[in-house]
Amino acid sequence: MRLRVALLTVLLCAATVNAQTWTEDGDAAALLPGQTTVGSGPLTAINGTLTSGTDADLYAIYIDDPQNFSARTCGGTSIDSCLYLFDENGFGVSMSEDGCGAQSWLTSQFVAAPGLYYLTMTAWDFDPLNAGGLEIWNDAPWGVERAPDGPGAPGPLAGWGGSAGGSGGYVIALTGATYAEYGPPPPTGACCFEDGQCQVRTATGCNSLGGNYLGDDTTCTPNPCPPPLAGACCFSTGGCLELTQPMCNANGGAYQGANVPCWPSPCVEQPPGGGWSDNFDSYPQGTVLYNVGGWTGWDDNPDAAGVVDGSNYRSAPHSIAVKGAGDAIHPFTGIQGGKWVIKAWQYIPSNLSATTYFIVNSYYQHGGPYFWTVELHFNPALGVVFDSLRDPNATSALPIVYDEWVEIRVEVDFDAGWLGTVWQYYGGQLLYTGNWIQGAVGQLAIGNIDLFAPHPETVFYDDLSLQPWEPPTPPGAARPLFAGVLYGGLPTRTTDLSGFPNTNWLSGFPFEVDGAAARPDGAVFISNGGFSGKLYLAPVEGPAIWLCNLQYPAEGLAYGRGRLFGFCNFASPLGIYEINPSNGSMTLAMSTGDRRFFALDYNPVDGLLYGYTEYGSPTGLYAINIDTMQMTFIAPPIPTANSAARAMACGYNKVYLVPVYGNEGYDMYVYDLAQGVGGVWVPMTHPFPESQSTGGAAFAPGHVPGDTNCDGAVTFDDIDPFVLALGGQAAFNAELPDCYWRNADCNLDGSVTFDDIDPFVALLGQ
Numbered sequence: 001m002r003l004r005v006a007l008l009t010v011l012l013c014a015a016t017v018n019a020q021t022w023t024e025d026g027d028a029a030a031l032l033p034g035q036t037t038v039g040s041g042p043l044t045a046i047n048g049t050l051t052s053g054t055d056a057d058l059y060a061i062y063i064d065d066p067q068n069f070s071a072r073t074c075g076g077t078s079i080d081s082c083l084y085l086f087d088e089n090g091f092g093v094s095m096s097e098d099g100c101g102a103q104s105w106l107t108s109q110f111v112a113a114p115g116l117y118y119l120t121m122t123a124w125d126f127d128p129l130n131a132g133g134l135e136i137w138n139d140a141p142w143g144v145e146r147a148p149d150g151p152g153a154p155g156p157l158a159g160w161g162g163s164a165g166g167s168g169g170y171v172i173a174l175t176g177a178t179y180a181e182y183g184p185p186p187p188t189g190a191c192c193f194e195d196g197q198c199q200v201r202t203a204t205g206c207n208s209l210g211g212n213y214l215g216d217d218t219t220c221t222p223n224p225c226p227p228p229l230a231g232a233c234c235f236s237t238g239g240c241l242e243l244t245q246p247m248c249n250a251n252g253g254a255y256q257g258a259n260v261p262c263w264p265s266p267c268v269e270q271p272p273g274g275g276w277s278d279n280f281d282s283y284p285q286g287t288v289l290y291n292v293g294g295w296t297g298w299d300d301n302p303d304a305a306g307v308v309d310g311s312n313y314r315s316a317p318h319s320i321a322v323k324g325a326g327d328a329i330h331p332f333t334g335i336q337g338g339k340w341v342i343k344a345w346q347y348i349p350s351n352l353s354a355t356t357y358f359i360v361n362s363y364y365q366h367g368g369p370y371f372w373t374v375e376l377h378f379n380p381a382l383g384v385v386f387d388s389l390r391d392p393n394a395t396s397a398l399p400i401v402y403d404e405w406v407e408i409r410v411e412v413d414f415d416a417g418w419l420g421t422v423w424q425y426y427g428g429q430l431l432y433t434g435n436w437i438q439g440a441v442g443q444l445a446i447g448n449i450d451l452f453a454p455h456p457e458t459v460f461y462d463d464l465s466l467q468p469w470e471p472p473t474p475p476g477a478a479r480p481l482f483a484g485v486l487y488g489g490l491p492t493r494t495t496d497l498s499g500f501p502n503t504n505w506l507s508g509f510p511f512e513v514d515g516a517a518a519r520p521d522g523a524v525f526i527s528n529g530g531f532s533g534k535l536y537l538a539p540v541e542g543p544a545i546w547l548c549n550l551q552y553p554a555e556g557l558a559y560g561r562g563r564l565f566g567f568c569n570f571a572s573p574l575g576i577y578e579i580n581p582s583n584g585s586m587t588l589a590m591s592t593g594d595r596r597f598f599a600l601d602y603n604p605v606d607g608l609l610y611g612y613t614e615y616g617s618p619t620g621l622y623a624i625n626i627d628t629m630q631m632t633f634i635a636p637p638i639p640t641a642n643s644a645a646r647a648m649a650c651g652y653n654k655v656y657l658v659p660v661y662g663n664e665g666y667d668m669y670v671y672d673l674a675q676g677v678g679g680v681w682v683p684m685t686h687p688f689p690e691s692q693s694t695g696g697a698a699f700a701p702g703h704v705p706g707d708t709n710c711d712g713a714v715t716f717d718d719i720d721p722f723v724l725a726l727g728g729q730a731a732f733n734a735e736l737p738d739c740y741w742r743n744a745d746c747n748l749d750g751s752v753t754f755d756d757i758d759p760f761v762a763l764l765g766q
Contacts, residue, residue: 015249022179023046024057024187026205030160032056032090040184046172048352050079050123055163058099058120059435066111069176071119074100077172080124084137088116090156092136092148097124099145108176110147116180121172123165123486131158140253145238173256187216192225194245212623229258234267236365236447237509238333239539241523251545252300252366262539262749263703267333270716275467276332280318283308289320298327298450300366306451311461314345319462322453327452331364332466336445336506338498338673339469344449347460350402351573352380354455359406362437363491364448365543369510370751371442374410374424376431387432398426398643405462411469414444432728441489443507478506478703482524482540483647483658483687484513486695493672493687494540501670502682509542515557515566516647517601520710520740522702525564525581527554528695535584540700548584552577556648557696558609560602562737563628565589565609567597576609576626590629595622599648599657601699603673604710604738610634610655610673614646621655621671638669638681643667652712657681658697661690705746710739714763722760725752 020041028035028048037043037059043053043433048057063069083104085093090409099105102124111117120128127150128136134152148154191199198220199211206213214224225644233241233248240262241253248255256266278293289295289306294400298303306328309321322328336624360374362581384397391397409425415435436444446466453459471760478496483505492508515527526536526544529724533550554566564579566587575591595610609624614637621635632667637643640659647658667683688694706714707722725744726733729752732741744752746759 003756007048019046021047022059022686024205025202026208027051028059029054029059029208030058030120031157032058032086032118033345034060034120036060036181037179038181038183039643043179043462044174046119046121046174047169047171049169050167052167054126054160055121055167056120056122056126056128056160058118059154061117061119061379062115062178062180063111063117063176066113067108067116067176069108069111070106070174071177072096072100072105073103073121073170074105074172075103076101076112076173077169077403079103079166079168081170082122082124084120084122085111085126086118086120086128086155087626088118090490091154092120092128093117094145094147097143098142105145105553107145109145119172121170122160124168126160126165127156127162127498128157129159129161129524130155133159133161133209135162138245152456176673187199189216190214190218190220190224194228194246196223196225198223198225198230211372211593221655230253231258231260231338232256232262232266235539235541235543236331236333237539237541237542237543238267239509239537239543240264240265241537241545242521242547244603247327247545251543261742261750263742264746264750266319275464275465276466277465278330279315279463280308280313280320281315283318285318290609294497295320295328295330298329298452301327304328305433306461307551309458309460312347313376314347314462319347319460321458321460322451323334323458324453325454326453327450329364329448330464331448332446335447335466336443337414339413339415339722340446340466341469342408342446342449342464342466344464345405345462346390347405348378348400348402349457349459350404351460352378352455355379355381355725356455356459358444358449358450359448359450359452360410361448361450362443362445363510364450371437371447371510373436373438373442374422376408376424376426385426385431385433387439390434391432395619396432398429398431401427412446413469420444429537441491441510443488443491443509445598446508460565478504479522479540479658480651481649481697482508482516482518483649483697484511484526485688485691486514486517486528486646486693487512488691488693490688490691492540492542495687501682503685506683508540509538509544511538511542511544515554515600515649516649516696516698517557517559517564517683518649518698518700519559520738520743522700522740524698524700525557525558525559526696527566529553532569534581534586535581537581547581550579550584551586553626554579555598555646556600556611557698558600560607560609560738562733565600565602567600567611569596569598576611576624578745589626592622592631595631597622597624598646599697601648601650601655601697602738603650603655605653605673607738608648610648612637612657613657614644614649621657634673634677634680635681637672638668640664642666647694647697649697649699651701656697656699658687658694660693660694662686662692663692665689703740703745705748706743706760708739709736710741710743714766716764718764722756726754726756 020483022037045345094105094110115294126306130152133149191201191211228244233243233253287308290302306320306329358376363371386394410424429540484492493505533553536544537545552571558565573591577586595613595616599612644660659666669681708718746756
């Protein structure tokens with residue numbers, strides 16, 4: 001027996017009875033030698049995290065008391081877990097699945113002697129394999145601790161395979177075990193990650209997570225890690241956020257490069273008025289159209305992509321062929337407003353055995369959400385094509401034309417009211433006409449064309465196009481006013497306030513909004529999640545990118561002076577809290593007593609928060625000085641029968657307030673703060689006349705060239721801030737934290753230089 005046993009005998013006599021825990025250092029390896037536990041005295045628990053359903057965490061432990069050994073996750077995780085025990089050579093000893101409910105419990109029954117062992121935690125059905133790729137344990141029976149009984153028994157362990165189970169944290173409780181190595185814990189130091197975060201880790205743990213270890217005994221206070229390189233991230237909506245490359249990629253964006261700004265936007269397809277077409281003739285024969293020419297597969301699945309085919313075509317030499325798992329898609333951005341025509345030529349073989357589909361989505365994003373607005377079913381059992389969304393019983397169907405090229409034509413008018421109008425034609429005959437938006441949700445846009453063919457026979461398409469009837473309105477959401485609903489599935493809406501008070505609101509992206517607040521660059525913070533508060537960042541076009549979970553739910557948001565605030569109705573004390581957007585921690589800024597400011601925002605003109613309350617006395621609009629914690633009554637409630645309002649935005653010294661109950665026929669209201677106390681609320685068009693759950697609003701003008709003091713106009717008052725901007729972003733932000741430095745980029749070349757002087761002077765003269 002090793003010298004270690006003698007040492008342990010002495011050490012155990014002096015060991016305390018307190019629990020001693022090993023915490024996973026980085027990501028424990030899945031194969032021997034795994035992660036070695038180091039310490040002294042009994043090892044009573046291991047804390048770790050399965051980062052995915054195909055993660056296996058293997059730990060080296062020493063079993064010094066075989067008769068009393070146990071390892072269990074009972075009550076220590078929500079994962080449907082498996083525990084595996086291997087000997088020092090990697091041969092299987094014991095496994096447990098469902099030993100206590102969905103968790104695992106290993107006992108001493110198969111542990112023959114003290115020694116070095118390897119304990120592994122996985123999720124259900126992610127199995128250990130031998131060198132031949134065979135399972136060391138069979139999948140069943142469950143609920144019974146077993147020695148190796150699979151075709152690959154007894155091992156040794158060479159790999160892992162099977163289904164992807166759950167992920168998350170876990171605690172393995174141990175008895176009869178000690179650390180694999182005696183000694184002090186390994187040294188730790190600051191570990192820097194690409195996103196600029198710092199964590200105290202060991203060198204091994206840091207490296208396993210892809211970090212940069214700064215050395216033993218270095219600290220994370222203050223943060224020694226360089227800030228992450230960020231650049232424009234373009235989304236399929238046409239929206240842009242300046243993110244790190246990993247964050248951009250993780251959220252389905254297209255990274256444009258470090259230090260590339262979002263203004264002028266690199267994301268909008270140009271020119272939208274020119275339309276789009278594809279005859280597939282420029283691609284080589286057999287090309288899989290996965291991320292080629294704007295084509296891909298549904299949910300970015302390469303197996304669903306269409307294939308370039310030369311065996312059948314309308315215009316030589318190629319078409320696109322779809323069959324089997326085929327679900328070929330072409331997403332679009334910036335196609336909204338005006339009138340558009342979609343054309344596609346289709347060839348259906350006479351032996352078609354199952355329904356094939358031609359689909360148009362008004363909103364599409366890999367992984368969802370998706371909104372269907374055209375879904376033509378070509379049903380061979382009935383021999384007809386019909387609009388399944390508007391005519392599910394096929395009362396206005398047309399007969400399918402087989403073995404010929406036939407034109408599908410979809411005409412849409414987005415300016416025809418709130419819901420738009422669509423006309424669908426097959427072979428030159430009108431199939432059906434109706435509202436563009438179907439059901440409770442949708443948007444006035446063309447987001448995706450989908451060629452779905454779940455059958456073994458090949459269906460061909462050729463000469464597809466998307467063209468305007470007439471010059472369309474510019475792409476992208478309108479600025480500066482943004483609003484959303486708390487529930488009901490409606491998309492966000494924006495307006496440029498033209499035609500005030502009879503403004504036109506454009507539908508944006510689907511998202512539920514508790515609170516909203518805009519940064520000077522036009523990006524919008526959004527809170528939602530009800531009692532499980534979450535914080536997101538979004539361009540006004542969408543999508544919303546998750547940042548963190550909030551310490552408390554935030555019902556209203558405000559952003560000013562580079563700080564994010566939220567009203568918390570369920571914190572103690574009730575009040576306005578400052579939010580750290582990097583981790584969701586919240587610090588009380590001021591208690592609000594019995595006043596509940598569900599509607600909250602910041603006014604850059606006077607540097608005050610403004611809140612609207614239906615609780616306390618008097619109710620109505622208040623100015624809130626976050627420094628002195630003083631609340632000043634400004635105006636009574638809005639003049640509606642039910643004055644509840646949960647969405648507020650401050651912009652250019654005005655307060656925009658959205659009543660909750662748009663479906664009661666209420667207007668939205670504006671209060672000009674230049675009136676002072678006791679002024680008049682002015683009505684304007686409500687963004688959600690069909691809803692009773694308006695949840696948040698923000699004023700997000702974004703880039704306004706020449707408006708360097710951000711007051712909504714380019715005047716001689718902008719000269720001094722413009723000169724300050726020429727001195728660099730840091731000096732400008734220090735002096736004008738509530739304004740956007742890139743407003744000085746008047747020649748729209750992506751930088752602020754002396755080349756912007758002449759364009760700025762020209763703007764002053766307009």
